[in-house]
Amino acid sequence: MDDHRNKTKEMKEPSAASFWGPPASMRRRRLWYVPLLIGLSALAALILFIAHLSDITGFARQAANAKAGPMFAAVATQAAPYLLSALVWLMFLRRAATPMTLSSLVPLSFAKLFADQALPTGGLSGAAFFLFALTRRGVPDKIAFRTFTFTTTAYFLAFLIAAIVSLAMLSLAEKAPPALSASVSAFAAIFLFLTIAVALIILYKPTFSPSFIREHRFAAKAAEFAGAAVHDIRYMPSLFTKLAFILLASRAIDGLTLMLISEAIGAPISLWTGFVAVAIASIAATIGPAPMGLGTFEAGMIASLTVFGAGVEDALTATLIYRGLTLWLPLLPGFIIIQREFLQAREAAGPAEGQSDQNQT
Template sequence: MVADVSRSASTSEGVTPSPEAVLVNLPDHPHATLGMMAGWGAGLLVLAGLVTFILHFGDFETFLTTLRRADPLWLAAAALCQLATYGCAAGVWWCVLRRTGAARPLTSLLSLALVELFANQALPSGGVSGSIMVIRGLVRRGVGSPAAITALLVAGLSYYTAYLLAGLSAFVLLWHFGDLSGAWLSLSIAFVAVVVLLAGAVLAVTRSRGRFIPHAVLRWQPAIRFSALLRQVRLDTIRDGRVVFEAVVFQCAVFLLDAATLWCAGHAVGLALSPASAFMSFVLASVVATLSPIPLGLGTFEGTCVGMLHLLGGGLETSLAATLILRGFTLWLPMLPGLWLIRREMKAMPTGATSPQGTAQA
């Protein structure tokens, strides 16, 4: 039995909050920050131990020399690749909002793209954390709740689709190189199962507009509010193959640009790395990090990436240097602006604020 969402979402005074207010003020878990910091601490310890372990078998002086002699032109190319990922992430939201009639300039969505990409790495939630923060930002930018929640769901579906395509392509490349061992095969099965399960859940909830959410789940107040929002989904946009295709293309471009960043970082430190090898190393490291509970994938991503690069013929020192340069561009450099933008986007909409109303269509 499914609870009466509209009745349950009402306030104690009998007044039902606007969808925009509900969306912006979705509550955060009171211990989320503490848990995230604890996870970061554990991840940093794992990363420090990993670097120490790798350099135990390599040469520390060679590693430092490799970093100092990194080619600035290749580093600049890596930086440009990372900047392009934010444009592609913003493009996902832009193409959906354009279809719903709530288009916003691409430049205004770039800061939200940084928030999304950083939060998705910082918080192990399968991409949900960044999407929730971005959708709050969309509402505060005057996007109606039907368009905002539709953009959230299309972004989620396109992300999982692109991730599945990238992951399967990486495992096919691993098989082609003759290195698909039993452990990697088991990991590929786990990865496909997790991604398909998440994508299937998003699709089912989207198409049913929350009608299939169990009654027990709807006893939780955030679930009640989210279910109320799902009733406003623009199904005409969800069913628009062109919009979904464009969103998947943008999401795939993010994976390709991240892999290109690793390729540039490898060449910067003198690592002869093919585009296919860079793509495979990056995606497989991302898969391992995704299946790990450690925020940011600290240690798990680096260990897998270094291992793959070394397996493909790179030295330990150059493989570690290329991986740390990649993580510097994708994680550490965006951290301060990412944290600042997340803090800004987390500010609640002022009481009584309104935003344009969209219309949900069947």
């Protein structure tokens, strides 16, 4: 009888793929569309307000008459950030002695974008999907978590560097509003606090963990993985720095995309202006409550472009084309890839469950 109970318990033990399986927000129906509708309403209000200030026919004419050469170049350039994201994951996985190919990771870049942007879970859905997808490809769950933590920390470092530099340059612009200096000071203080906190955690890795974490199996496992990730950052600083610079270059490529779009509509800007505008828009989207940064991203980019001398109509046209190219267009392949991942996981789980039932019988 005890042997039968032990076998039953072992069969109920979750596998790595089920532990990092699709998040609850992907499995349960929620009113996720409420913040989405709010964001769409804010975006529509922003467009209508700017259209009231300018001639809406001029906006339509600009978009329709965009030069094909720079526009195709912008489309081609936007493939680079997805390749760089996959390259960052690949570099860490190779250091962790886990064989993977770049071609197997590139689709995850699109799928993670969909999970992060379309599902309003503060990035948790994208993290859960990424871990789920890696474990499905044979990556041990501990290494998958270390990969996510290491590369995500490098991403946030690149994001904060871009944000600080962009806010500083925006505040020094001739048409910058006086309130920007206060924003720069506040963001710089937050950046300094986060940098010190992360540095202390990495240098003085805490060994104490509360009892409720030790007693809960999943919490203890997550704490163990987090400790391993902190260890990685501490003892692989050169790799961490390389990944941060690669991800910072990815943000510069986004600025290049905006520069090419502006060139296509006949309102050229510099690469530096494009970099700053994308960084400020990303900050606004991060702070804003709407999913995908709807409304807030567009407002931040339009405001940044106008500060550097672009016309309101030109800024609106460039922003909407940029969003269509970098957000709405990649969501389609991302959705298809996510559905394929879950379908393949269900198909793989079906025969395994049938075999376990036969063994139990």
